[in-house]
Structure formats: C-alpha cells, structure tokens
Amino acid sequence: MSFKEVEQSFLDYVRKIVNYNEANSVMYWDLRTGAPKNSVAQRSIVISEISSEIFKMTTSDVMAHYLTTLEEAIGNNIISFETEQTVKEMRRQYDRNTKIPAEEYREYIKLQTMAESVWSEAKNENDFKKYQPYLEQIIEYKKRFVEYLGYKECKYDTYLDQYEPGMTVKELDQVFQTVRERIVPLVQAIANTGKNFEKEEMTQFVSKQKQREICESLLETLQYNFSAGRLDETAHPFATSLNLGDVRVTTKFHENNFDKAIFSTIHECGHALYEQNISTGLAGLPICCGASLGIHESQSLFFEKMIGKSYAFWSKNYNRLQEQLEGKLDDVSLDDFYKAINHSKPSFIRIEADELTYPLHVMLRYEIEKELLEGTIEVKDLPEIWNEKMSEYIGIRPSNDQEGVLQDVHWSMGYFGYFPTYALGAMYAAQIKNSMVKDIPNFDELVAKNEFEEILQWLKANIHQHGQTKTPKVLLRDVTGEELNVQYYIDYLENKFSALYDLAEVEQ
Amino acid sequence: MSFKEVEQSFLDYVRKIVNYNEANSVMYWDLRTGAPKNSVAQRSIVISEISSEIFKMTTSDVMAHYLTTLEEAIGNNIISFETEQTVKEMRRQYDRNTKIPAEEYREYIKLQTMAESVWSEAKNENDFKKYQPYLEQIIEYKKRFVEYLGYKECKYDTYLDQYEPGMTVKELDQVFQTVRERIVPLVQAIANTGKNFEKEEMTQFVSKQKQREICESLLETLQYNFSAGRLDETAHPFATSLNLGDVRVTTKFHENNFDKAIFSTIHECGHALYEQNISTGLAGLPICCGASLGIHESQSLFFEKMIGKSYAFWSKNYNRLQEQLEGKLDDVSLDDFYKAINHSKPSFIRIEADELTYPLHVMLRYEIEKELLEGTIEVKDLPEIWNEKMSEYIGIRPSNDQEGVLQDVHWSMGYFGYFPTYALGAMYAAQIKNSMVKDIPNFDELVAKNEFEEILQWLKANIHQHGQTKTPKVLLRDVTGEELNVQYYIDYLENKFSALYDLAEVEQ
Structure with missing residues (x-):
C-alpha cells in the first residue's frame, strides 16, 4: 500500500x-x-x-x-x-x-467507581476518614501509572500534560506564585471595604419556563447557532459537541437564583461557539475539538466574564431582561445590577466562587495534588492542610470537610492535573482579549450594541477554526505573540475589582 | 464447548x-x-x-x-x-x-433512498408519472427477492410473514371479504343519515404547553410509568422501547386540534404499556419486544379506541379536561364530546381516517400490493385502480393522486405486507377485549372510575409479559381460545356506530 x-x-x-x-x-x-x-x-x-x-x-x-x-x-x-x-x-x-498494563487499569477503573460512590457518602456524612483509604489507593495507582507513562522533570507534569499539553509544574508554580502575591491582597482589600453588592431582588422566584426564554434570547444574541444545537436543562451544566452540526448546551434553572442560569448558559455558550466554529475540514476527525481544556475554558470564560459580566453588555441588554422579568428588577438600577453580578466574597465552595477568588481555590488544589504525587504530604493530613490554605489564601476557614476537602468529586475519578485548566482558562482569556482589542479597539462599543459579528470572526479566525491542530502553546503564541503571561490576567482583575469596589490603587 | x-x-x-x-x-x-x-x-x-x-x-x-x-x-x-x-x-x-445476495441488497437500499426522495417530490408536485419508474423497480426487486427468500402457496405470504408471522393471503382474503361485506354498508348507512357530530369548539387554540399537561395527566391516569419513560413532541408520533426501563412516547401538538395530541398520546401509551410490562427475564434479548406488529397495534388501539374513545372513560375524565381547558369546552356536553371524538366520515387520507373507515383504507392497499407482486396489475394503472376502489369501498373518489395513490411513503421503503398489520391490530383488539370482559365483567365500571390496575394486570399476564416468546397465532389462541375471528371486530363496530348514529338495525 x-x-x-x-x-x-x-x-x-x-x-x-x-x-x-x-x-x-x-x-x-x-x-x-x-x-x-x-x-x-x-x-x-x-x-x-x-x-x-x-x-x-x-x-x-x-x-x-x-x-x-x-x-x-x-x-x-x-x-x-x-x-x-x-x-x-x-x-x-x-x-x-x-x-499501563490492562489488568491493572481495569482494577483502577473498578476502584474509581467505588471511590466515587464512597466519596458521595462520605461527603453527605461529613466523614473524611471513610473516604481516606480510597483516596490513598487512587494516589498509589497514580504514582504507579506515572512510572509506566514516564516523565521528565516532574511526575505531575505527565498528568498536567494529559489535560493541557505542554504545561509543566515549573511554569505553573511561577504563574500561581504571581497570582498568590497579587490576588490575595486584593481579596483582603475588598473584604476590608465591608461592601456588599448582593441584591435581594435577584433571589425572587422566576419560573423555569421564563428562565428558559431569557437564556434562549441570550444565546441568540450571542449568535449561538440553534440550527446546530439546542438548550436543555440538567443538574450540572455542560456543553457537548456531538458533531460539527450538533453542539448542545445545557443549564440549570434555580427558581430563586435566575442569574445562575443566565451565566451558566453564557459560559456553555462560549464552549459551544468554539466547537460550532471549527473548520469543516476537520469534521469527523478526532482533532475536531478544542486545543485543550484550558483553551476551551478561555472561550467559556471570555463569554461569561468578559462579555456576560461586562457593563457594556448589560447597558444594552438590561432593559430587555427587566421586561422579561415583568417588573421584578424595576427597583434595581443597571449599576446595581452590574455590581450584584460581579460581587466578590470569600466562600468555601469552588463552584460557587466569584471571578476573583476562583483562581485561589484552584491553586490550593494544584498544590495539594502536586505534593500528594511527590509523596511530600499524606492523605490523612488533607483536611488540616486544606483548611490552613483556605485560611491563608481566601481568609476563611471551613468548619467541616463537607465545605472543605470533601467538596469535589474529581479526585475520586482520578482527575489529577485537571483543576489547573480552570485557572489557565481565565489567564488565557485575559491574554487573548488583550490581543483582540488591538485588532478591535471599539470592542466595548460593539458589545454595547450587541454586535458580535466582528468579535466572533476574530475568534474563529484566530482560535476556533483550528480545532486541535495547534497545541495550546502554539495557539497562544500565534494569537498573542508571546507565551502565557499572567500579567494580563492580574491587570484585568485589579482594574475590574478596584473600580467596582472603589479601592485606592493596590500595590502593583 | x-x-x-x-x-x-x-x-x-x-x-x-x-x-x-x-x-x-x-x-x-x-x-x-x-x-x-x-x-x-x-x-x-x-x-x-x-x-x-x-x-x-x-x-x-x-x-x-x-x-x-x-x-x-x-x-x-x-x-x-x-x-x-x-x-x-x-x-x-x-x-x-x-x-438475498449482498450486492443486490445494497443496490436495493440505494434505490429505496432514491425512491423515497422522488416519492416526496412526486407527492408535492402531484405527479405520479415521476414516481412510477421507481415504484416499478421496487416491485421488480420485491419479486426477485421473494424467489431468494422462498414461499409456499403465495409470494405475498413471505412478506406478510415478515411483519405478522404466520399470516397468509388465504386467511387475510377471507377476513377482508367479511370486512368489506359488513363495513361498506355501514359506512353508507351513516352517510345517509346526514349527521355531522363535529364540534367547532374542538378547533379552538390550545397552547402546546397546555396540551402537554393534558397528555401527561392522561398518561398518568393510564398508569404509564414515567420512571421508565418520557413524553416528547415529534412530527409523526411513535413509541420506542430503548430498554425495559426506558420506553418513550411522543406526540404532536396541533394548536387548533388538541384532540389529535390526546388520542395519539393514548395510542402510543398502549404501545408503551406493552413494552414496559414485558417480563424482566427477557431484558436485553432480541425477543424483549412485542409478538408482532399486529399484536402491538392491538394494544395501542385497545387503549386509544376501546378505552380512550369510550363513553365510560370520559364520563370520569371529561370534567378534568374541561377544567384543564379553562372554559373552552364549557358549552360542549359530555355526550356531544363523545360523539365528536367518534364521528365517522369518509376521507381520502388513511392517517386521518376514523375508526370505521380505517380498515377499508388498509384493504385497498392490501389488494393492490398482492396483485402488484403477482403481476396481475401494473404500476402505471395504479392511480385509476386506487380511485376506483376508494369510490367502491369508501364512497368518495380522490380528485388527484396527492390525496390518492401518492399519499403513503411505505412502498418507497419497500414495506410490502406492512399495512395489513394496522387492520389486524383492530381485529385482535376486539377479539382480545371480548375475552377480557369474560374475566373482568365490570370492565366499563372500572374504566369509568379510572381504575386500570385489574385491566393492566390482565393484559400483562395474558399478553405483555410474554414479549416475543409466542407467535401472534399462539398468543391469540392462548388468550382467546380461538383463531383470528373477525366477527368480534365487526360486532364491535356495528354496535358502536349503530348506537352512535342511531341506525336502524343494519343487516347482520
């Protein structure tokens, strides 16, 4: 042949x-x-x-x-x-x-299934000891597997690479150090203001049917293609690309927190726009998908945070939302709405964390995973380590393991190296947006007019169309002209939250 | 081994x-x-x-x-x-x-796809000539295939057997002859009364959401298990058994004909109850399904016609329907509603036909299929043959082929021998019900109280649980003690429609 x-x-x-x-x-x-x-x-x-x-x-x-x-x-x-x-x-x-030897892998899969179910019980019962032996075994497997899989400088690199090709501990350590040095004081400064932007009006009852209408109108505004997708309800929102002509989004309708559905929909819309706009030349190939989890998350966060939580966006869309909510937000001004959806407040649960504290939740997990794999900490000490780090980074200390070390399912499923992609996504997004506004200087103006054509074309040309034909590193360099540079992210957070909370210039 | x-x-x-x-x-x-x-x-x-x-x-x-x-x-x-x-x-x-030789079968599948698409165009354009050569080829294949597949007395038996194991032309000819002799005069007698039971109130706008609520409440009433199924909207309603714990129904909501959704839902519910109640011992086997298409249809028609269109059922449920429709049926009495949902009127389109004329539509197709396969009629003459038979059996003559020979997709897909199962289902249903009421003499009373437990248990014990472990013939004999006896069906139709239209005793 x-x-x-x-x-x-x-x-x-x-x-x-x-x-x-x-x-x-x-x-x-x-x-x-x-x-x-x-x-x-x-x-x-x-x-x-x-x-x-x-x-x-x-x-x-x-x-x-x-x-x-x-x-x-x-x-x-x-x-x-x-x-x-x-x-x-x-x-x-x-x-x-x-x-990895097939027999060993099968045993590991069985353990995962067990661990996931024990984790669920342990979480409900707030009983870390019950979960501990399972997590210990998971980590033993992870240590053994990395020997089969091979590694260069650092064992954890091998797992990072599975989710974010090319990412290393060396690079991430630096990135997170900067985040820690710059964001922790910002969180503290905001706490010191004593300001609370939350609005009771946001917790009024809104029917699922009404929320669905709102979410559908937002998806249309953001040019999600309903001929190649649909919106459904689920317990834990996700987007899924079934094929290039079928990229579905899901959301959850909380009847007393309609804003959750709005922002989870916009988040999944970001993922979906990526997949809907991959080049048709890649259709049906395994590379017809995002470059990496981190790059994927950059698109969801770009839409959720940089468009969906921007003042510009709501300056155009808040009136419509007020109408859709039939008076329920009439006493909330645009400014107050903008503040409410962006309020920052230390919290225990990662998935409920705000934009500013979120990377600190990830950092904590990253540090623990790394050390577990290296064997420099032990599973039995995790609750204490977790609570210490929470206290140090976010300023609050969990009173139990349910709201501490037991909150995430990921480790039961062996997802080591996965969490960092959430934070990388936010960093990529800031860096990508910095490049985008050089080409589209009237970005805010377009957003404020619901004109997304140019922004989407830019994303399609620079990111979406390429699917997985570029590694995240190559893609980022091609789009932004440099390696991952966390400064853009720090600047973005500092600018946004200083303005929001009217902070005196924080130490640069 | x-x-x-x-x-x-x-x-x-x-x-x-x-x-x-x-x-x-x-x-x-x-x-x-x-x-x-x-x-x-x-x-x-x-x-x-x-x-x-x-x-x-x-x-x-x-x-x-x-x-x-x-x-x-x-x-x-x-x-x-x-x-x-x-x-x-x-x-x-x-x-x-x-x-059938694989290469020949592949060619045939290609032809089917073409024929289906040409049929669709020909129907839209009301142009039988366009479709004719494709149908001719389909029939040539069918004639050839039957030689490969083998047959005993009659070629058409082989195809009948694919959908209704054991059914023969010999048996069906007799059955349809009786139907023709007894139903055609009944249709004529009803036409002669000049009565029209249709009610304008039934064509009022009812939102899809409201229709969905009504259909869901009916499914619950009929003990459809929502833990093992769901209701969705579709273009052409169907039920589908994905596995024993997942038997879904679908319906279509016509905004100005809410009754269509009601009866298609009850019809599919009948199919679904069959599949939901197959013995768990058959789970995961290819025989975990209905005994045949005809027996399946007997269950859907039993629920649609003998329960869903019965006076007893609505004597209990009409009040609720009136409430659900928020006044829209307040001026329609229960008696008038019962008459409206059962009105009989000659019509051109099979899928819109009423209970009484329906078997005549099937008979016409059966006769044509049989003769096409035997070669005693030619495709080019079909429009004329069709219209003649319509005129003879149903008393009306199509003015074009769109409402005549071009109305069904089935032949394009090679479904020869399929149509008779629709009529057989109705006959089986009448015969089965005749046996059921011997065991459950208070049948009407139970229906009038929405008490379906005993009826369902009877169906489960006698029919549902067996799945495909019995042939239709064995099943029917086991349940009713005799072979297919069309007399029960004729009696049922004569009794129901004589009473409805207040006819003088028709010739028995």
Missing part, C-alpha cells in the same frame, strides 16, 4: 472511532438531560460496550501499524496536515492506553 | 447486538424529537455505521455456528426457553439477511 492508501485507510478507521464516540456522546447527553430513572442501568452497559470497542480500536495492532507507518511520512508533505495532526492525537491516545 | 457454554456465549453475542440496537434507537429518538437540523447528515452516518456492524454480527459465521449448534438442542430441555426463542428469532434474521 502507498502512503496515500494507508492514509485513507487510517482515516476511515479513525472516523469509525469518532462515530462510536458520537453514539456514546448522544447517550451521555440523554442521560444528563432527562432520561428516565430506570433507563440508567442498561444504558450504562451499552455505553460501556461501545467504549470498550473504542478502546480496542485505539489500542489495536492495526492502529499501531497505521501510526508507525504514517509517522514516517510526517513532515514530508506526503500526507495532509490534518492527517499529521490526527496521527499525533491517536499516538497520544495509543500510548496512554497501552503503557 | 458444552451446549451450556455455547448458550452463554451466544447470549453474550446477541446482547451485544441488542446493545448496538439500543444505541441506534436513542439516536433515532433524538433525531425525531428535536435534534438540530445540522446534526442530521453526520448522525445518519453514525447510525449507518452501527447498523452495518449489527448486520455483520447477525449474518456472521459465528452466528451461523451458534444457530446450527443450538438448534440441535431445541426441545431437549438443555437450553432455556428464552434461549430457544432467541435462537428462532436470530435464525429468522439470519435467513432474511443472508438469502
């Missing part, structure tokens, strides 16, 4: 994997948006049946043969650019899935 | 096929209940990818080996009853899918 023939055959094989993934994604979406209770047990079997076929295909001898053959052709202009990138992605998956 | 080991291995293999079918069914459901427009092209590829895997598995050498091995064990009490039935079903599928 010629390289061209191998390429074609490889692409057919890979498309089959993508198709199977699509089937599973439809079933996942369905499970999370209203599948009946009794469907779950059998549906999970179907999903796992198809997952195991996908696993077989990604780790098969056939795949190994394709990869070694096509890797020879890389860089020689024999196979297409898209194929090259696909080969690289499938190589990543192949290595990750074959380096 | 022992028989027991082969049995286990066969069941694992078959369950995999069922799991793949479930994945496809979820995607079909999704496509028909709100998947975004742009999702369709790629989703169809996924469905066809998985279908082709299913086809491979059902026709594989592995399957052939399982079947021949296990067929030796049938009747020897070595393998379970469920396995025996599963072997029989998989043998049916294997034979059907292997007897």
